[in-house]
Amino acid sequence: MLVRIHDIGLYLRCPMLVYLEFMGRECFRADIERTILRHLALYSAPDDLRGDMSKVVRDLATVHRIPEEDVVRSIDGMRDSISRIASVPRDLIKPCDIEVELRSERLGLSGILDRLVRPEPRRRGLLGMLLGGEDKMIPSIVRTGRSPGEGVWRRDRIQLAGYAMLLEERFGVEVSTGQVEYVRDGEMRRIRIRSLDRSRALWVRDRVREIRDGEMPDVRGERCDSCEMAGICGIKSCTISRML
Numbered sequence: 001m002l003v004r005i006h007d008i009g010l011y012l013r014c015p016m017l018v019y020l021e022f023m024g025r026e027c028f029r030a031d032i033e034r035t036i037l038r039h040l041a042l043y044s045a046p047d048d049l050r051g052d053m054s055k056v057v058r059d060l061a062t063v064h065r066i067p068e069e070d071v072v073r074s075i076d077g078m079r080d081s082i083s084r085i086a087s088v089p090r091d092l093i094k095p096c097d098i099e100v101e102l103r104s105e106r107l108g109l110s111g112i113l114d115r116l117v118r119p120e121p122r123r124r125g126l127l128g129m130l131l132g133g134e135d136k137m138i139p140s141i142v143r144t145g146r147s148p149g150e151g152v153w154r155r156d157r158i159q160l161a162g163y164a165m166l167l168e169e170r171f172g173v174e175v176s177t178g179q180v181e182y183v184r185d186g187e188m189r190r191i192r193i194r195s196l197d198r199s200r201a202l203w204v205r206d207r208v209r210e211i212r213d214g215e216m217p218d219v220r221g222e223r224c225d226s227c228e229m230a231g232i233c234g235i236k237s238c239t240i241s242r243m244l
């Protein structure tokens with residue numbers, strides 16, 4: 001069975017999450033705000049996000065089956081984030097394909113890439129080198145949480161490396177740049193894809209396989225107090241009972 005890039009992200013949050021999902025528990029279901037931010041970043045044109053947003057509200061309510069009044073209330077609370085999404089330079093995200101399905105038996109990986117940016121040839125050259133535009137393809141992932149002070153979160157970097165390998169396998173081109181769209185903060189962060197992160201992605205792939213084969217994840221419970229899954233995970237009570 002192929003390991004999804006999503007599983008790599010779960011493992012990097014906590015290996016127990018891979019186990020829980022494999023046992024049929026849904027981990028981190030997106031709330032309404034995250035669902036809306038993600039939809040706006042991927043599917044809305046900048047003009048739709050300025051002024052009257054009735055078309056966007058209708059689309060969101062229809063696609064995600066959320067009552068229109070709930071959509072309006074959430075949008076009202078996210079005006080700053082929405083105006084930042086509308087002002088992202090188009091060059092960084094267009095032209096592109098969205099939600100690109102990728103899989104490779106050889107790599108043992110699969111995933112749905114949020115956005116595959118295909119920079120215009122004119123952006124290659126010196127300016128392109130500065131912007132990462134010498135790449136024919138740039139994997140871009142949308143994140144609805146907060147951005148780090150600089151660069152991208154480690155988990156995002158390693159997942160981008162996984163997508164880069166999948167793209168290289170499918171299209172036969174070198175992919176050396178990736179980017180993360182931290183849409184809540186309106187931050188676009190571009191990074192070089194490093195060999196180290198490719199190795200880490202494959203290392204995590206192998207750990208995920210072991211968990212699926214029945215190995216219990218090795219977790220120590222340090223992050224359990226702030227974990228949303230604590231209610232259904234049960235690891236803390238196991239840890240305490242082992243100590244008694």
Ligand code: SF4
Binds near residue numbers: 015224225233
């Ligand atoms: S409660 Fe602890 S062990 Fe369970 S998923 Fe969360 S961080 Fe991991």
